[in-house]
Amino acid sequence: MTEIQIYFNNIWLAVYTAMVGMRLTFLHLFTPAVTIQYPDVKLKLPERARNRLYVNIDDCIGCDQCSMACPVNCITIDTIKGTPDQDLGTTSTGNKKRLHVPVFDIDIAKCCYCGLCVYPCPTECIVMTDVYEFSEFDRKNLIYNYSSMTQAEVVTAKDKLRKYDEEQAAKKAAAAAAPKPAAPLVAPPKPESPPPA
Amino acid sequence: MEEVGKTILKLIPLVGDQLSEYAVLVFLIGAAPPLIFILLYALVTLYTEMKVSAHIQDRVAYMYTGYHGILQPVADILKLIQKEDTVPDSADKFLFRLAPYLVFIGTYAGFAVIPFSSAYMGSNIDLGAFYLIAASSIVVIGLLMSGWASNNKWSLLGAMRAAAQLVSYEIPTALAVLVAVMITGSLNLNEVSKFQDGGIQNWVVLGGPLPILQKILLIPFTLVTFFILFLAGMAEVNRTPFDLAEAESELVQGFNTEYSGMKFAIFYLAEYANMFLVSAVAVSLFLGGWSSPFGSFMSGPVWGVFWFIMKGMFFVFVQIWMRWTLPRLRVDQLMYTSWKVMTPFLFVCIFAVGLILVL
Numbered sequence: 001m002t003e004i005q006i007y008f009n010n011i012w013l014a015v016y017t018a019m020v021g022m023r024l025t026f027l028h029l030f031t032p033a034v035t036i037q038y039p040d041v042k043l044k045l046p047e048r049a050r051n052r053l054y055v056n057i058d059d060c061i062g063c064d065q066c067s068m069a070c071p072v073n074c075i076t077i078d079t080i081k082g083t084p085d086q087d088l089g090t091t092s093t094g095n096k097k098r099l100h101v102p103v104f105d106i107d108i109a110k111c112c113y114c115g116l117c118v119y120p121c122p123t124e125c126i127v128m129t130d131v132y133e134f135s136e137f138d139r140k141n142l143i144y145n146y147s148s149m150t151q152a153e154v155v156t157a158k159d160k161l162r163k164y165d166e167e168q169a170a171k172k173a174a175a176a177a178a179p180k181p182a183a184p185l186v187a188p189p190k191p192e193s194p195p196p197a
Numbered sequence: 198m199e200e201v202g203k204t205i206l207k208l209i210p211l212v213g214d215q216l217s218e219y220a221v222l223v224f225l226i227g228a229a230p231p232l233i234f235i236l237l238y239a240l241v242t243l244y245t246e247m248k249v250s251a252h253i254q255d256r257v258a259y260m261y262t263g264y265h266g267i268l269q270p271v272a273d274i275l276k277l278i279q280k281e282d283t284v285p286d287s288a289d290k291f292l293f294r295l296a297p298y299l300v301f302i303g304t305y306a307g308f309a310v311i312p313f314s315s316a317y318m319g320s321n322i323d324l325g326a327f328y329l330i331a332a333s334s335i336v337v338i339g340l341l342m343s344g345w346a347s348n349n350k351w352s353l354l355g356a357m358r359a360a361a362q363l364v365s366y367e368i369p370t371a372l373a374v375l376v377a378v379m380i381t382g383s384l385n386l387n388e389v390s391k392f393q394d395g396g397i398q399n400w401v402v403l404g405g406p407l408p409i410l411q412k413i414l415l416i417p418f419t420l421v422t423f424f425i426l427f428l429a430g431m432a433e434v435n436r437t438p439f440d441l442a443e444a445e446s447e448l449v450q451g452f453n454t455e456y457s458g459m460k461f462a463i464f465y466l467a468e469y470a471n472m473f474l475v476s477a478v479a480v481s482l483f484l485g486g487w488s489s490p491f492g493s494f495m496s497g498p499v500w501g502v503f504w505f506i507m508k509g510m511f512f513v514f515v516q517i518w519m520r521w522t523l524p525r526l527r528v529d530q531l532m533y534t535s536w537k538v539m540t541p542f543l544f545v546c547i548f549a550v551g552l553i554l555v556l
Contacts (some may be wrong), residue, residue, distance in 0.1 A: 011538055018523055025253045025522040033257040 050113045050128040053106050055146040059091040059125035062099035066117035066126050074110035075117060078103035080157045083164040091123040101147055102154040108134065109142040227319055231308035234506075239469045242513060243270040249514065250521045274462070282458035289346040296343035297456065297463040303335030304470045311477045312387040314487045314501030325386040326374045329478060330367060333433065336471070337363045340442065340452050343464075347455040355451025358528065359435060359442030365532060366432040366439075369539035373426035376419070376543070376550050377482035380405050386478075390486025397490040402483040414553045418546045423483040425539045430475030431516055432535070434468060438523040441531060476512035477505070484508055 001009065036043060045051075062079040080100040082088045088097035117126050136142050149157070244259075244267065251258030259266025284290055307329050309319035322328060337360050344356020378384055380401050381392040393399050395406065402423045404412030432439035443451040450456075453464045480486060485508075487501030495504075526534065 018519075021522045022518060025518065028255055029249065029252045029518075031255060033252065034255045035257045037257070037260060 045130045045132075049130050050115045051132040052108060052129050052134055053111060053117070053144075054127050054129045054131075055104055055106070056125040056127070057101065057104060057146045057148050059093065059123045060101050060104060060146075061091060061095055061097050061123055062101040063122060065120040065122070069116045069120050071114060071116060072110050072112050074107040076103060076105040076107075077101065080154070081161055082157070083160050085164075086160070091125070093123045095123050100149060100154075100157045102149045102157070104146040106144045106146065107142065108144055109139055228309075230313070230317065231311070231319055232305065234313070235305070235308070235466065235470045235473070238473055238510075239466050240270040240274070241510075242469050242472070242517075243273065245514065246517050249517045253518070253521045277458060277462040280458040282460060283455075285348060285455050287348045288455065289348065292342050292346035293455070294460070296339050296346060297453075297460045297467070299339030299342060300336050301339075301463050301467040301470070303333055303337075303339055304467045304474055306332040306335065307474045308470070308477075310386055311474070312390050312481060312486055313505050314498045315387070315391065316498035316501070318387050321385070321387060323383075323385050326378060326384045326389075326478075326482070329386075330371050330374065333471075333474070334363075334367065336433075336467070343456070344452040347452070349455055351448045351450075351454045352452050355442045355444065355448045355454070358444075358448075359452055362435070362439065362441060362531060363433055365535040366429045366539075369425055369429040369535060369543055370433065372540065372543035372547060373422050373429060374478070374482060376422040376546050377401050377426075379547070379550055379554060380407075380415070380419070381482075386481045386486065390481050390488055393485040394488040394496070396488075396492035397485070399488075400483065400485040400490075411553055411556060414556075415550060418549050418553075419483065421542060422546045422550075423479065425543060426483070427475070427479050427512065427515075429535070429539060430479060431519065432531070434471045434475055434516070436468070436472070436516060437520040438526050439531060440520075440525055441528060444525060446525075472513050472516055473509055476509045476516070479512060480505065480508040 062077060064077050064079070067073075067075040067077045078101070080102055082098050082100055088100070090096050113128070115128055118128060134142075247258045247269070248265075259269040262268040262272050284293055309332075310322060310325035310329055312318040340359040340363070341356045344352040344354075344359070347353070377389065381389045383389055383392065389401075393401055393405060397403065399406040402416075402419050404415040404419060407415065435442045441451075442448075443453075448454070453461060456464060485504075487505040489496040489500060489504055
């Protein structure tokens with residue numbers, strides 16, 4: 001092309017391509033918007049979406065496996081041993097509960113939603129839910145306390161354990177003091193026996 | 198009202214004695230409608246721009262403030278009023294404060310000669326179109342002033358670009374206006390609109406009310422001229438694809454980088470007012486101004502206002518539409534477009550139109 005042809009061709013292309021673009025945007029003006037107006041309309045989450053953790057404390061046996069699996073140490077568990085005379089019940093999966101769980105705290109602000117705590121749980125009591133709206137004004141509110149034990153219950157449980165331990169220690173001492181042949185005759189305490197007054 | 202006039206007279210010590218109270222009153226009543234129009238129009242356009250840009254990108258824009266976010270412009274204005282109005286420490290404070298008002302004055306002064314209807318026109322001067330081109334040059338001073346006074350390299354770069362751009366594009370604008378003036382034989386925009394009255398076939402873009410042979414010969418040239426006038430007008434408003442003066446991706450906000458609060462709002466208002474001004478000029482010169490497209494049907498002073506604003510708003514919409522379609526031009530492309538494309542084309546148009554009119 002000669003230079004003058006290039007000149008006119010460029011002008012033609014500039015006008016024509018601008019028109020093509022404007023036609024496209026004009027068509028988009030009337031296509032329905034793809035916006036999802038979030039607080040009003042919510043997208044359905046995938047079935048295995050990992051969001052806020054939930055602990056069904058009734059099923060927790062206090063095994064501490066979730067806490068150990070957590071890569072960011074956001075789960076804090078404290079347990080009190082149940083004395084043999086107490087029946088702590090069973091979980092919905094049939095496991096026998098042997099420990100009180102006075103502290104089961106999850107610092108959800110630290111949680112990285114990896115889901116590693118969910119897999120080791122023998123009773124499937126720690127699960128990831130589809131709740132993702134839990135912002136707080138105070139970071140302290142993001143530490144969730146799942147334990148259902150009241151302060152009084154904790155004190156009672158601790159007292160019981162201490163008494164039981166003392167008893168056991170006393171029995172042991174007595175057994176050690178007793179003559180050797182008598183030792184095998186001492187029966188171990190039965191869990192079904194009534195609590196000592 | 199008479200007392201208001203007197204009070205205002207006292208504020209103008211030099212000229213005040215020579216004017217009567219009524220002159221000031223007439224002046225106020227004459228000057229107020231465009232200002233009221235600009236303020237209301239800015240609200241509407243703010244909303245339109247956001248909605249159009251959103252829908253072009255398949256979004257929805259404001260949805261919460263009122264029905265489909267209709268009150269959002271009001272909320273925006275309230276926000277701007279409350280905002281802190283900062284002046285940079287090392288800025289030239291007097292010029293910095295003066296610049297936004299100068300930009301707005303330059304635009305507002307242009308509205309004086311815009312015929313909103315056959316009955317209303319701010320100032321019925323015979324050199325209307327000429328005055329308009331002169332008055333809109335004040336904007337350049339304001340932009341350059343704001344950029345220089347900000348003492349900021351982005352602002353200065355933006356202001357320099359704005360000045361270069363506006364000065365270059367005034368030439369195609371003036372030449373395009375000249376084409377319309379040659380056909381209509383008047384610089385008074387009201388006379389120009391009157392010339393085109395009587396239906397769509399009399400509009401200058403379609404050859405005006407001339408003998409049929411002349412009309413047909415004129416149409417290609419008037420169409421090209423109208424197209425160029427509109428594009429040159431867009432360049433004078435500093436909007437994408439000609440927004441080099443603001444160029445967010447390169448210069449933050451260009452000349453108004455340092456502005457905040459109400460001063461920024463006034464820049465914004467001036468930009469929107471300017472959008473309507475260039476549309477209004479294109480409409481009154483080429484598309485019949487306030488005249489109805491259906492001849493005597495729906496014509497008259499009141500319908501005139503309706504038609505004028507409708508036509509103006511349509512081209513404001515086209516500007517918004519173009520803004521959200523086309524990318525920004527490079528500086529050299531901008532200058533190329535003005536000096537090597539628009540100006541030669543307009544010279545050809547002027548020559549051809551002159552020849553045809555002599556026929």
